[in-house]
Amino acid sequence: MEKFCEMLKTSKFVVALTGAGVSVPSGIPDFRSPNGLYAKYGQDIFEIDEFYKNPDRFYNFAKEGLIPMLSAQPNVVHHMLAKLEKAGILKGVITQNIDGLHQKAGSKNVAEIHGSVRIWNCLKCTKRYEILDDGQREFLLSTNFRCSCGGLVKPNITFFGEMLPVDEFAKAQKWAESSDLFITLGSSLVVYPAAQLPIYALRNGAKLVIVNKGETPLDRYATFKFDIDLTEFSNKILETLNTFLN
Ligand code: CNA
Numbered sequence: 001m002e003k004f005c006e007m008l009k010t011s012k013f014v015v016a017l018t019g020a021g022v023s024v025p026s027g028i029p030d031f032r033s034p035n036g037l038y039a040k041y042g043q044d045i046f047e048i049d050e051f052y053k054n055p056d057r058f059y060n061f062a063k064e065g066l067i068p069m070l071s072a073q074p075n076v077v078h079h080m081l082a083k084l085e086k087a088g089i090l091k092g093v094i095t096q097n098i099d100g101l102h103q104k105a106g107s108k109n110v111a112e113i114h115g116s117v118r119i120w121n122c123l124k125c126t127k128r129y130e131i132l133d134d135g136q137r138e139f140l141l142s143t144n145f146r147c148s149c150g151g152l153v154k155p156n157i158t159f160f161g162e163m164l165p166v167d168e169f170a171k172a173q174k175w176a177e178s179s180d181l182f183i184t185l186g187s188s189l190v191v192y193p194a195a196q197l198p199i200y201a202l203r204n205g206a207k208l209v210i211v212n213k214g215e216t217p218l219d220r221y222a223t224f225k226f227d228i229d230l231t232e233f234s235n236k237i238l239e240t241l242n243t244f245l246n
Contacts, residue, residue: 004224005240008089011181016081017197018095021186025075025231028099032188037065048161055152059145066117069099070132078105080234087245094172096194098157111172113164115157124151176200183209186230189216
Protein backbone atom coordinates (compact mmCIF):
# COMPACT_ATOMS: atom_id res chain seq x y z
CA MET A 1 0.00 0.00 0.00
CA GLU A 2 2.84 2.39 0.88
CA LYS A 3 4.60 1.64 -2.40
CA PHE A 4 1.36 2.21 -4.28
CA CYS A 5 0.82 5.57 -2.52
CA GLU A 6 4.36 6.57 -3.45
CA MET A 7 3.53 5.65 -7.06
CA LEU A 8 0.40 7.81 -6.88
CA LYS A 9 2.40 10.82 -5.75
CA THR A 10 5.17 10.47 -8.32
CA SER A 11 3.08 9.60 -11.40
CA LYS A 12 2.30 12.36 -13.87
CA PHE A 13 -1.01 11.23 -15.39
CA VAL A 14 -3.13 8.97 -13.19
CA VAL A 15 -6.46 7.65 -14.47
CA ALA A 16 -9.05 5.44 -12.73
CA LEU A 17 -11.52 3.06 -14.35
CA THR A 18 -14.42 2.14 -12.08
CA GLY A 19 -16.99 -0.65 -12.28
CA ALA A 20 -20.10 -1.73 -10.45
CA GLY A 21 -18.13 -2.88 -7.35
CA VAL A 22 -17.40 0.75 -6.47
CA SER A 23 -21.12 1.38 -5.90
CA VAL A 24 -21.82 -1.84 -3.97
CA PRO A 25 -21.05 -0.10 -0.62
CA SER A 26 -23.72 2.49 -1.63
CA GLY A 27 -26.28 -0.31 -1.75
CA ILE A 28 -26.34 -0.78 -5.54
CA PRO A 29 -25.76 -4.45 -6.43
CA ASP A 30 -23.24 -5.37 -9.14
CA PHE A 31 -23.93 -7.79 -12.01
CA ARG A 32 -21.87 -10.86 -11.41
CA SER A 33 -21.63 -11.40 -7.62
CA PRO A 34 -23.97 -14.03 -6.09
CA ASN A 35 -26.24 -11.17 -4.89
CA GLY A 36 -25.83 -9.30 -8.16
CA LEU A 37 -28.48 -8.20 -10.65
CA TYR A 38 -27.93 -11.16 -12.99
CA ALA A 39 -28.78 -13.69 -10.28
CA LYS A 40 -32.09 -11.89 -9.71
CA TYR A 41 -33.19 -10.72 -13.16
CA GLY A 42 -31.38 -12.97 -15.65
CA GLN A 43 -28.33 -12.42 -17.84
CA ASP A 44 -30.26 -10.82 -20.69
CA ILE A 45 -31.94 -7.93 -18.85
CA PHE A 46 -29.56 -5.43 -20.53
CA GLU A 47 -29.70 -7.05 -24.00
CA ILE A 48 -31.09 -4.56 -26.50
CA ASP A 49 -33.01 -7.23 -28.49
CA GLU A 50 -34.68 -8.40 -25.30
CA PHE A 51 -35.69 -4.79 -24.48
CA TYR A 52 -37.44 -4.40 -27.84
CA LYS A 53 -39.08 -7.84 -27.56
CA ASN A 54 -40.36 -7.32 -24.03
CA PRO A 55 -40.02 -3.71 -22.81
CA ASP A 56 -42.29 -4.26 -19.81
CA ARG A 57 -39.92 -6.89 -18.42
CA PHE A 58 -37.17 -4.23 -18.50
CA TYR A 59 -39.46 -1.57 -17.01
CA ASN A 60 -40.37 -3.86 -14.11
CA PHE A 61 -36.66 -4.30 -13.47
CA ALA A 62 -36.09 -0.52 -13.86
CA LYS A 63 -38.54 0.30 -11.05
CA GLU A 64 -36.61 -1.92 -8.65
CA GLY A 65 -33.10 -1.82 -10.09
CA LEU A 66 -32.58 1.59 -11.78
CA ILE A 67 -34.87 4.22 -10.22
CA PRO A 68 -33.52 3.58 -6.67
CA MET A 69 -29.99 4.36 -7.97
CA LEU A 70 -31.05 8.00 -8.13
CA SER A 71 -31.40 8.28 -4.36
CA ALA A 72 -28.16 6.36 -3.55
CA GLN A 73 -25.35 8.31 -1.90
CA PRO A 74 -21.63 8.19 -2.75
CA ASN A 75 -19.41 6.15 -0.44
CA VAL A 76 -15.79 6.42 0.69
CA VAL A 77 -14.51 5.03 -2.65
CA HIS A 78 -16.20 7.83 -4.64
CA HIS A 79 -15.05 10.40 -2.06
CA MET A 80 -11.45 9.12 -2.12
CA LEU A 81 -11.32 9.47 -5.93
CA ALA A 82 -12.84 12.97 -5.79
CA LYS A 83 -10.22 13.98 -3.21
CA LEU A 84 -7.37 12.62 -5.36
CA GLU A 85 -8.67 14.67 -8.29
CA LYS A 86 -8.99 17.81 -6.18
CA ALA A 87 -5.40 17.35 -4.94
CA GLY A 88 -4.22 17.19 -8.57
CA ILE A 89 -3.16 13.54 -8.32
CA LEU A 90 -5.92 12.02 -10.47
CA LYS A 91 -6.67 13.35 -13.98
CA GLY A 92 -10.04 11.72 -14.38
CA VAL A 93 -12.40 8.85 -13.68
CA ILE A 94 -13.66 6.64 -16.47
CA THR A 95 -16.75 4.85 -15.22
CA GLN A 96 -18.81 1.95 -16.47
CA ASN A 97 -21.40 2.90 -13.86
CA ILE A 98 -24.60 4.64 -14.81
CA ASP A 99 -25.54 5.91 -11.34
CA GLY A 100 -23.87 9.36 -11.35
CA LEU A 101 -22.27 8.82 -7.92
CA HIS A 102 -18.81 10.09 -8.92
CA GLN A 103 -20.27 13.49 -9.82
CA LYS A 104 -22.33 13.47 -6.60
CA ALA A 105 -19.08 12.95 -4.65
CA GLY A 106 -17.49 15.96 -6.38
CA SER A 107 -15.47 14.41 -9.23
CA LYS A 108 -15.33 16.87 -12.15
CA ASN A 109 -13.54 14.93 -14.89
CA VAL A 110 -15.76 11.91 -15.44
CA ALA A 111 -16.17 9.89 -18.65
CA GLU A 112 -19.45 7.94 -18.45
CA ILE A 113 -18.75 5.33 -21.12
CA HIS A 114 -22.00 3.40 -20.56
CA GLY A 115 -24.22 6.48 -20.32
CA SER A 116 -26.36 7.60 -17.41
CA VAL A 117 -29.65 6.58 -15.88
CA ARG A 118 -30.56 10.23 -15.28
CA ILE A 119 -31.67 10.87 -18.89
CA TRP A 120 -34.37 8.92 -20.74
CA ASN A 121 -35.44 9.50 -24.38
CA CYS A 122 -38.61 8.67 -26.27
CA LEU A 123 -37.82 6.27 -29.11
CA LYS A 124 -40.63 7.74 -31.24
CA CYS A 125 -40.52 11.55 -30.86
CA THR A 126 -37.06 11.77 -29.10
CA LYS A 127 -38.50 13.83 -26.20
CA ARG A 128 -35.97 13.95 -23.35
CA TYR A 129 -36.95 13.16 -19.76
CA GLU A 130 -34.79 14.14 -16.75
CA ILE A 131 -35.66 11.44 -14.29
CA LEU A 132 -34.21 13.34 -11.31
CA ASP A 133 -37.06 15.80 -11.82
CA ASP A 134 -39.87 14.57 -9.51
CA GLY A 135 -42.65 15.54 -11.95
CA GLN A 136 -41.05 13.85 -14.97
CA ARG A 137 -40.20 10.71 -12.99
CA GLU A 138 -43.72 10.44 -11.57
CA PHE A 139 -45.16 10.93 -15.08
CA LEU A 140 -43.04 8.08 -16.51
CA LEU A 141 -43.89 5.79 -13.60
CA SER A 142 -47.60 6.54 -14.07
CA THR A 143 -47.50 5.70 -17.81
CA ASN A 144 -45.22 2.67 -17.31
CA PHE A 145 -42.48 4.52 -19.24
CA ARG A 146 -44.58 5.60 -22.21
CA CYS A 147 -44.00 9.12 -23.54
CA SER A 148 -46.83 11.67 -23.85
CA CYS A 149 -46.84 10.70 -27.58
CA GLY A 150 -47.30 7.02 -26.65
CA GLY A 151 -43.76 5.95 -27.66
CA LEU A 152 -41.50 3.78 -25.52
CA VAL A 153 -39.01 5.65 -23.37
CA LYS A 154 -35.50 4.22 -22.96
CA PRO A 155 -32.78 5.20 -20.48
CA ASN A 156 -29.70 6.80 -21.97
CA ILE A 157 -27.53 3.82 -21.04
CA THR A 158 -25.67 1.42 -23.29
CA PHE A 159 -27.33 -1.95 -23.60
CA PHE A 160 -25.41 -5.02 -24.73
CA GLY A 161 -25.66 -4.95 -28.55
CA GLU A 162 -25.53 -1.13 -28.75
CA MET A 163 -22.72 1.30 -29.61
CA LEU A 164 -21.05 3.13 -26.74
CA PRO A 165 -21.38 6.95 -26.62
CA VAL A 166 -18.66 7.86 -29.13
CA ASP A 167 -17.45 11.13 -27.53
CA GLU A 168 -17.24 9.70 -24.01
CA PHE A 169 -15.33 6.63 -25.18
CA ALA A 170 -12.94 8.73 -27.29
CA LYS A 171 -12.20 10.88 -24.21
CA ALA A 172 -11.65 7.74 -22.09
CA GLN A 173 -9.32 6.23 -24.69
CA LYS A 174 -7.29 9.44 -24.86
CA TRP A 175 -6.92 9.50 -21.06
CA ALA A 176 -5.92 5.82 -21.02
CA GLU A 177 -3.30 6.35 -23.73
CA SER A 178 -1.92 9.43 -21.95
CA SER A 179 -1.72 7.78 -18.53
CA ASP A 180 1.42 6.58 -16.80
CA LEU A 181 -0.59 4.95 -13.99
CA PHE A 182 -3.94 3.30 -14.71
CA ILE A 183 -5.99 2.00 -11.77
CA THR A 184 -9.07 -0.18 -12.09
CA LEU A 185 -11.46 -0.43 -9.15
CA GLY A 186 -14.44 -2.78 -8.67
CA SER A 187 -14.59 -4.13 -12.20
CA SER A 188 -14.42 -7.75 -13.29
CA LEU A 189 -12.84 -6.42 -16.55
CA VAL A 190 -14.83 -8.76 -18.76
CA VAL A 191 -17.11 -6.22 -20.48
CA TYR A 192 -15.67 -4.89 -23.75
CA PRO A 193 -14.66 -2.36 -24.99
CA ALA A 194 -14.27 -0.98 -21.43
CA ALA A 195 -11.82 -3.78 -20.61
CA GLN A 196 -9.73 -2.66 -23.60
CA LEU A 197 -8.87 0.62 -21.84
CA PRO A 198 -6.27 -0.84 -19.42
CA ILE A 199 -4.71 -2.54 -22.46
CA TYR A 200 -4.39 0.82 -24.28
CA ALA A 201 -2.71 2.18 -21.15
CA LEU A 202 -0.30 -0.78 -20.87
CA ARG A 203 0.60 -0.54 -24.57
CA ASN A 204 1.64 3.07 -24.00
CA GLY A 205 3.91 2.12 -21.13
CA ALA A 206 1.61 2.84 -18.17
CA LYS A 207 1.68 0.80 -14.98
CA LEU A 208 -1.53 -1.05 -14.16
CA VAL A 209 -2.96 -1.43 -10.64
CA ILE A 210 -6.09 -3.54 -10.08
CA VAL A 211 -8.31 -3.29 -7.01
CA ASN A 212 -11.02 -5.93 -7.04
CA LYS A 213 -12.40 -8.70 -4.89
CA GLY A 214 -11.93 -11.72 -7.12
CA GLU A 215 -9.85 -12.41 -10.20
CA THR A 216 -9.79 -10.44 -13.44
CA PRO A 217 -8.31 -11.53 -16.78
CA LEU A 218 -5.73 -8.71 -16.57
CA ASP A 219 -4.33 -9.57 -13.11
CA ARG A 220 -1.08 -10.95 -14.54
CA TYR A 221 -0.29 -7.58 -16.19
CA ALA A 222 -0.75 -5.59 -12.98
CA THR A 223 2.16 -4.13 -11.02
CA PHE A 224 -0.06 -4.43 -7.92
CA LYS A 225 -3.28 -6.36 -7.43
CA PHE A 226 -5.28 -5.58 -4.26
CA ASP A 227 -7.82 -8.35 -3.70
CA ILE A 228 -9.54 -6.50 -0.86
CA ASP A 229 -12.75 -4.69 -0.07
CA LEU A 230 -12.81 -1.29 -1.76
CA THR A 231 -13.99 0.46 1.40
CA GLU A 232 -10.99 -0.85 3.32
CA PHE A 233 -8.69 0.04 0.41
CA SER A 234 -10.03 3.61 0.15
CA ASN A 235 -9.80 4.21 3.90
CA LYS A 236 -6.16 3.08 3.81
CA ILE A 237 -5.38 5.42 0.90
CA LEU A 238 -6.99 8.36 2.70
CA GLU A 239 -5.10 7.51 5.88
CA THR A 240 -1.73 7.12 4.12
CA LEU A 241 -2.09 10.26 1.97
CA ASN A 242 -3.76 12.26 4.73
CA THR A 243 -1.32 15.19 4.86
CA PHE A 244 -0.97 15.24 1.10
CA LEU A 245 -4.71 15.54 0.51
CA ASN A 246 -5.61 18.28 2.99
P1 CNA B 1 -19.16 -6.59 -12.58
O1 CNA B 1 -18.84 -7.48 -13.71
O2 CNA B 1 -20.45 -6.83 -11.83
O3 CNA B 1 -17.92 -6.65 -11.59
C1 CNA B 1 -17.92 -6.02 -10.33
C2 CNA B 1 -16.71 -6.52 -9.58
O4 CNA B 1 -16.63 -5.79 -8.36
C3 CNA B 1 -16.77 -8.01 -9.21
O5 CNA B 1 -15.59 -8.66 -9.63
C4 CNA B 1 -16.88 -8.00 -7.67
O6 CNA B 1 -16.20 -9.08 -7.07
C5 CNA B 1 -16.23 -6.68 -7.33
N1 CNA B 1 -16.71 -6.10 -6.07
C6 CNA B 1 -18.00 -5.97 -5.65
N2 CNA B 1 -18.04 -5.36 -4.45
C7 CNA B 1 -16.74 -5.11 -4.10
C8 CNA B 1 -16.13 -4.50 -2.96
N3 CNA B 1 -16.89 -4.01 -1.97
N4 CNA B 1 -14.79 -4.41 -2.93
C9 CNA B 1 -14.03 -4.91 -3.94
N5 CNA B 1 -14.54 -5.49 -5.04
C10 CNA B 1 -15.89 -5.58 -5.13
O7 CNA B 1 -19.20 -5.07 -12.98
P2 CNA B 1 -18.39 -4.31 -14.10
O8 CNA B 1 -18.55 -2.88 -13.78
O9 CNA B 1 -17.05 -4.87 -14.34
O10 CNA B 1 -19.28 -4.69 -15.36
C11 CNA B 1 -19.59 -3.80 -16.21
C12 CNA B 1 -21.09 -3.51 -16.27
C13 CNA B 1 -21.83 -3.49 -14.97
C14 CNA B 1 -21.21 -2.12 -16.76
O11 CNA B 1 -21.92 -2.14 -17.96
C15 CNA B 1 -22.00 -1.33 -15.71
O12 CNA B 1 -22.76 -0.34 -16.35
C16 CNA B 1 -22.83 -2.34 -15.06
N6 CNA B 1 -23.43 -2.02 -13.74
C17 CNA B 1 -23.40 -0.75 -13.22
C18 CNA B 1 -23.95 -0.49 -11.97
C19 CNA B 1 -23.93 0.93 -11.43
O13 CNA B 1 -24.07 1.89 -12.20
N7 CNA B 1 -23.71 1.10 -10.14
C20 CNA B 1 -24.52 -1.52 -11.23
C21 CNA B 1 -24.55 -2.81 -11.80
C22 CNA B 1 -23.99 -3.05 -13.05
